[in-house]
Amino acid sequence: MTSQDSRYDRNGFGALAFHAVFLVFILAPLVVVCLVAFTPDNFLSIPTQRFSLRWFRSLMGDEDFQSALRTSLWLGVMSATVSTALAVPTAMGLARYRFPGRDAVNAFLLSPLMIPPVVLGIAFLRLFTLLDMGGSFESLVACHALLIFPYALRLIMAALVGQADEGERAARSLGAGRWTTFRRITLPAILPGVAGGWVLAFINSFDELTATIFVTSPETITLPVRIYMNMSETVDPSVAAISTLLIGLTLAVMLVLDRIYGLNKVLVGNH
Amino acid sequence: MNAATSTPPGVSPAPSPKQTSVLSPEVAGQRRAAWTLVLPATLYFLVLLAVPLVLTFVLSLHDFDPNSGGILPTVSLRHYLDIVSDSYFYEIFLRTLLLSIGVTLLCVLVGVPEAIFLFRMRDPWRSLCLVLVLGPLLISVVVRTLGWSILLGREGLVNAVLTRLGLIDHPLQMLFTMGAVTVALVHVLVPLMVLSVWTSLTRLDPAVAHAARSLGAGRATVMWRVVLPQITPGILSGSLIVFALTASAFATPALIGGRRLKVVATTAYDEFLGTLNWPLGAAIAIVLLVVNVLIISGYNRALEKRFTRRLG
Numbered sequence: 001m002t003s004q005d006s007r008y009d010r011n012g013f014g015a016l017a018f019h020a021v022f023l024v025f026i027l028a029p030l031v032v033v034c035l036v037a038f039t040p041d042n043f044l045s046i047p048t049q050r051f052s053l054r055w056f057r058s059l060m061g062d063e064d065f066q067s068a069l070r071t072s073l074w075l076g077v078m079s080a081t082v083s084t085a086l087a088v089p090t091a092m093g094l095a096r097y098r099f100p101g102r103d104a105v106n107a108f109l110l111s112p113l114m115i116p117p118v119v120l121g122i123a124f125l126r127l128f129t130l131l132d133m134g135g136s137f138e139s140l141v142a143c144h145a146l147l148i149f150p151y152a153l154r155l156i157m158a159a160l161v162g163q164a165d166e167g168e169r170a171a172r173s174l175g176a177g178r179w180t181t182f183r184r185i186t187l188p189a190i191l192p193g194v195a196g197g198w199v200l201a202f203i204n205s206f207d208e209l210t211a212t213i214f215v216t217s218p219e220t221i222t223l224p225v226r227i228y229m230n231m232s233e234t235v236d237p238s239v240a241a242i243s244t245l246l247i248g249l250t251l252a253v254m255l256v257l258d259r260i261y262g263l264n265k266v267l268v269g270n271h
Numbered sequence: 272m273n274a275a276t277s278t279p280p281g282v283s284p285a286p287s288p289k290q291t292s293v294l295s296p297e298v299a300g301q302r303r304a305a306w307t308l309v310l311p312a313t314l315y316f317l318v319l320l321a322v323p324l325v326l327t328f329v330l331s332l333h334d335f336d337p338n339s340g341g342i343l344p345t346v347s348l349r350h351y352l353d354i355v356s357d358s359y360f361y362e363i364f365l366r367t368l369l370l371s372i373g374v375t376l377l378c379v380l381v382g383v384p385e386a387i388f389l390f391r392m393r394d395p396w397r398s399l400c401l402v403l404v405l406g407p408l409l410i411s412v413v414v415r416t417l418g419w420s421i422l423l424g425r426e427g428l429v430n431a432v433l434t435r436l437g438l439i440d441h442p443l444q445m446l447f448t449m450g451a452v453t454v455a456l457v458h459v460l461v462p463l464m465v466l467s468v469w470t471s472l473t474r475l476d477p478a479v480a481h482a483a484r485s486l487g488a489g490r491a492t493v494m495w496r497v498v499l500p501q502i503t504p505g506i507l508s509g510s511l512i513v514f515a516l517t518a519s520a521f522a523t524p525a526l527i528g529g530r531r532l533k534v535v536a537t538t539a540y541d542e543f544l545g546t547l548n549w550p551l552g553a554a555i556a557i558v559l560l561v562v563n564v565l566i567i568s569g570y571n572r573a574l575e576k577r578f579t580r581r582l583g
């Protein structure tokens with residue numbers, strides 16, 4: 001939407017001052033984490049004279065950290081893939097057909113957004129203890145695929161709804177089967193939505209802490225859980241170094257998302 | 272027969288009155304196709320969401336033997352009665368409620384004006400600031416909370432600055448206070464409020480505000496009588512999101528509030544993984560879930576009623 005230029009639409013001095021304070025409030029904690037990561041000291045302090053990479057170097061030799069990073073990356077990739085693979089047909093069914101029970105199915109599939117993650121974690125733990133498969137990587141993938149499903153579903157649904165179905169109708173009336181129509185017409189058209197959904201699902205899996213903490217075992221500790229445990233015991237600047245890497249990684253993902261999809265669309269359009 | 276009456280594939284035809292009891296093969300086929308598409312995810316959710324929640328509810332009804340640490344086969348409502356009657360739990364639930372109300376109010380007070388100011392900006396500042404404000408949503412809550420514990424610690428930046436300015440003699444104890452938990456949670460959740468208000472601002476028709484201006488309304492009048500009523504749904508749905516997420520927040524209260532300032536989510540966690548009283552932990556989780564769902568659906572229903580009445 002283009003806002004018309006007129007004087008009374010502009011921000012006054014007070015508004016800009018408020019905005020500046022707000023930005024400081026939002027960014028200060030993140031900036032501080034990044035600064036502390038470069039301290040040469042043994043405790044969390046903001047470096048004033050000397051900057052040092054020692055805490056980043058210490059991460060290189062830290063097997064706990066590296067295995068947590070590997071677990072989180074793999075978990076994100078696997079669960080986002082499972083989630084997207086389930087979400088694409090679901091979105092097709094919900095966006096292209098009206099059928100009895102549609103609203104109920106839709107609400108059910110979006111419900112992880114409404115259920116407190118602590119409750120989900122407890123429920124998963126209960127299930128996997130009874131099945132005697134708690135803490136395995138596969139069980140983590142299964143939980144995360146469910147947790148992040150709503151994000152994938154929403155973005156793919158939005159892509160489908162924005163995409164008129166004339167192409168699909170034309171293909172069908174010319175004799176193409178459902179699968180051919182999907183593969184040759186629908187999927188290419190909604191591919192940006194599917195990719196965006198995958199990335200958003202990946203980020204949410206990568207950041208998930210509360211539910212995960214109930215289902216991890218020492219072999220499958222994820223990065224947020226590792227940072228959490230580290231913070232609740234002894235805090236040394238290596239936590240800040242890990243966090244700085246995470247902030248950097250998120251920035252990189254944001255740039256990529258912006259390139260392929262338009263970051264404003266990802267952040268604003270589909271919540 | 273012309274093209275308008277034939278039904279294209281992929282779109283359900285409007286049901287004709289004659290076909291109320293027997294579905295035409297085409298409609299039946301459509302429904303089968305739709306269900307085939309949504310079935311995998313629905314089954315997945317039944318196995319991994321519905322079943323575990325039922326199991327948790329059943330668990331919460333079992334008695335617990337603190338001596339052996341075992342879950343007894345006997346069934347009772349004991350844990351629910353404990354939660355309702357014990358002042359220890361009463362305090363935790365009350366604290367969580369007050370925290371949620373406080374965080375929500377602060378998010379409205381700070382997030383709504385920020386969204387309006389952001390919306391008034393022009394590109395490229397507008398896009399840049401929007402990314403700066405909303406980007407942190409993509410960064411792990413643990414990382415954002417770490418930032419606050421560095422800022423608010425005894426040796427932290429805020430204390431250092433205040434001491435340097437001569438405003439305080441001794442470092443203030445800010446960590447492990449409700450104030451610190453509130454500020455950190457506002458920081459984590461206020462982008463969602465901005466997002467929600469932003470979305471309703473983009474749906475606003477600027478012509479209405481311009482019309483009000485040209486008819487002689489002042490800036491404040493336009494804001495109060497024209498803009499604010501139109502973005503109220505956005506403010507209310509943002510408040511609901513913030514409230515629900517504060518009520519179930521875990522990492523920030525656990526890390527900033529510490530052991531003493533327990534909230535519902537951290538209590539459920541401690542009962543499960545600390546005390547190992549699983550049935551009690553499950554009961555707390557079920558109460559949290561039920562209250563959460565009741566508040567969300569009640570709030571939604573109240574809103575719908577209000578707005579349909581106003582529009583209708």
